[in-house]
Amino acid sequence: MFLPEDGRNLAYQAARLLQQRYAPEQGVTIDIEKHIPVSAGMGGGSADAAAVLRALNRLWHLGLDRRTLAALGLTLDSDVPFCVYSETALVTGRGEIVTPLGATPDCWVVIAKPPVPVSTPQILSVATTPAALPHPDTQRVIAGIRQHDLPLMAGGMGNALETISEEKIPEIRRIRQKMGQFGAITAQMTGTGPTVFGIAATRSRAQRIYNGLRGFVPEVYVVRPLKHQEKEVKAE
Secondary structure (H helix, E strand, C coil): CCCCCCCCCHHHHHHHHHHHHHCCCCCCCCCCCCCCCCCCCCCHHHHHHHHHHHHHHHHCCCCCCHHHHHHHHHCCCCCHHHHHHCCCEEEECCCCEEEECCCCCCCEEEEEECCCCCCHHHHHHHCCCHHHCCCCCHHHHHHHHHCCCHHHHHHCCCCCCHHHHHHHCHHHHHHHHHHHHCCCCEEEECCCCCCEEEEECCHHHHHHHHHHHCCCCCEEEEECCCCHHHHHHHHC
16 A cells, blocks of 8 residues: 655654744654554554654654644644544544543454555545434443443444445455454444454454454454553653
């Protein structure tokens, strides 16, 4: 998949924005080593931009807090503020209101990306009446996170755009169904797709889901959510 290496890349835009506003005398070279699928509906570009904002804030000794970095990130993409906070959170408004919720319950996640393109603008153009779309039970998800109750959290999850994307890309529905057959507590589409993630309570169950999908989807990964403290240690 195509990864822009010029001004279209959000990482470049983030560095340019910070440089122009706070450090015009500074420069930087950015290397991007991708560890998630490209064009997968997983916010990879926004995460890159957020990482650049946080890294340059430290490298250039700017002393900006997360709220300021998130506000800057919002001018680049609505997903950047959440990625700046880099922890489980409720995101509302246009993406600018980020409310941290604490760590998710312990679990493992299987990620599967079918080799089919998705046009986000096309999917969003179909969603002309958001109120009529099926929505997740956000309060149940929040309660599950705060109570560290995995089934409660998973039971409230959903993606309002899932039915629209599945009509155009049936593979999304088939992957979700297979994840359920192999033991996922829930399986959901990411963003506008085409990637699907399944949640498992144990690593062994996640491995079973992974093994079951390997012959069906070329890109499959097993990961787990990192606690905020773990990410901070890795960043040092």
